[in-house]
Amino acid sequence: MLGALLLGGLIALPLTGESGLMRMVVELIALLVLAQMWNLLAGYAGLVSIGQQAFLGLGGYALIVLADDLGVNAFLAVPLAGIVAAVFALLTAAIVFRFRGGYFAVGTWAVAEVYRLLVANTPALGRGTGRTLKAVFPLARETRELVTYGLALAIGVVAMAAVYFYLRSRQGVGLMAVRDSEPASESLGVDVYFTKLRVYLIAAFGTGVTGALIYLNLLRISPDAAFSINWTAYTIFIVVIGGLGTVEGPIVGTLVFFVLRELLADYGAWYMILLGVLAVVAMMRYPQGLWGLIGERWDVHVFPVRRRVRLSGPDEAANR
Amino acid sequence: MAWLDAVVQGILLGGLYALFATGLSLIFGVMRLVNLAHGDFSILAAFLAVVAVRVLALNPLLALMVVVPVMAAGGYGLQRLVLNRLLGRGILPAVLVTFGFSVIIQNGLLQIFSADSQRLNPGGIETASLALGGGLAVGWFSLLTFALAVVLLGALQLLIGRTAVGRAFRATSDDGDTAELMGIDNHRLYGFAMALSLAIVAIAGIVLGIRTTFTFASGPDRLLFAFEAVIIGGLGSLWGTLVGGVILGVAQTVGAKLSPGWGILTGHLVFLAVLLLRPAGLFAKSRRVDSWRPARRGSSAPRVRAVSAPCSGRCCWAG
Numbered sequence: 001m002l003g004a005l006l007l008g009g010l011i012a013l014p015l016t017g018e019s020g021l022m023r024m025v026v027e028l029i030a031l032l033v034l035a036q037m038w039n040l041l042a043g044y045a046g047l048v049s050i051g052q053q054a055f056l057g058l059g060g061y062a063l064i065v066l067a068d069d070l071g072v073n074a075f076l077a078v079p080l081a082g083i084v085a086a087v088f089a090l091l092t093a094a095i096v097f098r099f100r101g102g103y104f105a106v107g108t109w110a111v112a113e114v115y116r117l118l119v120a121n122t123p124a125l126g127r128g129t130g131r132t133l134k135a136v137f138p139l140a141r142e143t144r145e146l147v148t149y150g151l152a153l154a155i156g157v158v159a160m161a162a163v164y165f166y167l168r169s170r171q172g173v174g175l176m177a178v179r180d181s182e183p184a185s186e187s188l189g190v191d192v193y194f195t196k197l198r199v200y201l202i203a204a205f206g207t208g209v210t211g212a213l214i215y216l217n218l219l220r221i222s223p224d225a226a227f228s229i230n231w232t233a234y235t236i237f238i239v240v241i242g243g244l245g246t247v248e249g250p251i252v253g254t255l256v257f258f259v260l261r262e263l264l265a266d267y268g269a270w271y272m273i274l275l276g277v278l279a280v281v282a283m284m285r286y287p288q289g290l291w292g293l294i295g296e297r298w299d300v301h302v303f304p305v306r307r308r309v310r311l312s313g314p315d316e317a318a319n320r
Numbered sequence: 321m322a323w324l325d326a327v328v329q330g331i332l333l334g335g336l337y338a339l340f341a342t343g344l345s346l347i348f349g350v351m352r353l354v355n356l357a358h359g360d361f362s363i364l365a366a367f368l369a370v371v372a373v374r375v376l377a378l379n380p381l382l383a384l385m386v387v388v389p390v391m392a393a394g395g396y397g398l399q400r401l402v403l404n405r406l407l408g409r410g411i412l413p414a415v416l417v418t419f420g421f422s423v424i425i426q427n428g429l430l431q432i433f434s435a436d437s438q439r440l441n442p443g444g445i446e447t448a449s450l451a452l453g454g455g456l457a458v459g460w461f462s463l464l465t466f467a468l469a470v471v472l473l474g475a476l477q478l479l480i481g482r483t484a485v486g487r488a489f490r491a492t493s494d495d496g497d498t499a500e501l502m503g504i505d506n507h508r509l510y511g512f513a514m515a516l517s518l519a520i521v522a523i524a525g526i527v528l529g530i531r532t533t534f535t536f537a538s539g540p541d542r543l544l545f546a547f548e549a550v551i552i553g554g555l556g557s558l559w560g561t562l563v564g565g566v567i568l569g570v571a572q573t574v575g576a577k578l579s580p581g582w583g584i585l586t587g588h589l590v591f592l593a594v595l596l597l598r599p600a601g602l603f604a605k606s607r608r609v610d611s612w613r614p615a616r617r618g619s620s621a622p623r624v625r626a627v628s629a630p631c632s633g634r635c636c637w638a639g
Contacts, residue, residue: 102354269427
């Protein structure tokens with residue numbers, strides 16, 4: 001109900017003609033999708049990646065190459081950029097899946113740096129100065145912003161639905177089993193390696209699409225910005241503060257992030273320091289995050305993905 | 321000759337990377353913790369040295385005497401008050417908390433010291449060089465750094481192999497629960513390991529600050545270089561870390577010689593190549609710190625299970 005109202009409001013937003021507000025909503029949706037994808041990795045698969053900026057940057061650059069150099073429609077190039085990111089993720093997995101735990105985190109970060117430096121040294125990609133998306137210049141500004149906004153809404157809805165239904169599926173149960181105990185899930189017939197690889201590719205696809213969306217919105221890309229560790233830092237803080245391992249957590253976290261950023265806009269780097277402190281405190285004291293506190297207090301679940309064991313009496317079972 | 325020069329500079333640079341790597345490898349060996357703020361702590365130490373130089377009017381080399389104990393005490397406190405409380409909850413909380421510290425330190429330094437680059441000036445030694453003949457010259461300070469790395473690694477080997485604390489490190493690394501039953505206070509020991517790690521990384525940070533300029537954002541690269549040196553050398557191998565650092569250093573200086581933008585990238589690519597060809601690193605004997613122990617006469621049998629090919633199937637880096 002509430003969700004339908006919210007979605008209706010967001011669909012009606014362009015009627016107000018506030019282009020600044022629309023850009024902000026696009027940014028908010030982008031962060032929400034990034035957070036959902038990272039949450040899928042860390043919260044559900046136990047893969048703590050500090051290198052998701054690799055796929056964001058690759059998605060952004062894929063958009064520009066597809067639209068400007070290969071003549072693909074810029075809006076159609078956004079989902080295609082996700083596929084490009086997923087293909088690179090397959091290559092990346094061959095390297096980073098050699099690491100476990102903490103070294104997986106540093107390994108993903110190192111590989112993301114390799115992508116940044118490779119792009120920054122490629123003349124066709126504009127080296128360190130980057131490039132501008134020119135394919136959308138012929139369009140009127142209003143048209144471009146409207147289509148970008150619609151595309152962002154669609155990406156947000158599809159991503160939320162995809163994560164929700166994936167986690168409720170058989171594969172989702174397998175995923176959580178792998179996170180909780182690899183040997184146990186392997187012995188129960190879950191293919192641990194492919195379960196992890198699949199979720200890594202899904203997250204890379206989603207992050208790549210979001211990267212393309214972000215740079216469709218910004219139009220100007222550079223390796224230092226697109227492959228910045230800050231994207232992953234925002235994402236991690238959003239998920240940890242909102243609630244790791246819940247579908248609702250990233251939504252709550254994204255809202256908290258935006259409110260803090262707007263409130264502390266005049267105080268330089270303080271909002272990052274505050275977010276860092278909040279995340280550390282959350283991790284130490286409230287590992288379930290804000291949504292965990294809310295869910296515990298009132299027992300609400302907007303997107304229930306956990307399965308509950310319902311104990312039924314013998315005759316009830318016999319009646320079935 | 322220019323190429324030989326690049327190789328020599330790279331070897332000496334490797335000494336510095338080994339200093340960064342040792343602290344990282346030590347705490348991983350003892351408690352399976354990867355400190356993502358490792359590089360940022362070294363930069364924090366360099367900034368503390370900047371303050372010590374300004375306020376106390378010290379030479380940066382003397383500032384070591386102040387900064388290293390401060391960082392060690394900070395490391396002990398960090399471990400006892402924060403990281404020890406995350407033990408037994410898997411690796412995720414510790415990784416994320418140290419990542420949080422990384423962001424907090426960087427932005428804190430940005431807020432206090434601005435984005436300007438800084439440098440420590442010890443008064444001449446950093447530019448003095450020793451002519452080796454044939455147009456080849458090496459900086460005295462680079463030589464000293466390398467020597468310092470060798471001395472520190474040697475001291476650490478003695479500490480781990482020959483002292484009671486070292487024995488406790490090895491015991492806890494092997495089996496923390498049993499070590500605890502034998503009367504070792506793991507929490508205190510972890511605090512000591514973190515203090516040692518941050519003391520070493522503080523030295524590395526100050527040496528870095530004398531060699532080159534640094535900013536609030538220089539930390540993550542130090543973490544990545546340290547990590548790469550550890551992996552190239554092989555986990556758990558103390559002298560392998562030095563070799564790893566040297567290989568990385570040479571790759572970077574020779575790469576930079578090829579094309580100015582390619583220095584760090586070549587280092588990363590060599591790291592990936594080693595990882596693909598020899599997943600266990602060049603000198604991996606075992607993932608345990610036990611292999612750091614000096615060989616003893618009369619005990620020919622290896623003291624720990626050697627993990628020969630750690631990445632076939634289930635990987636040895638599991639916590």
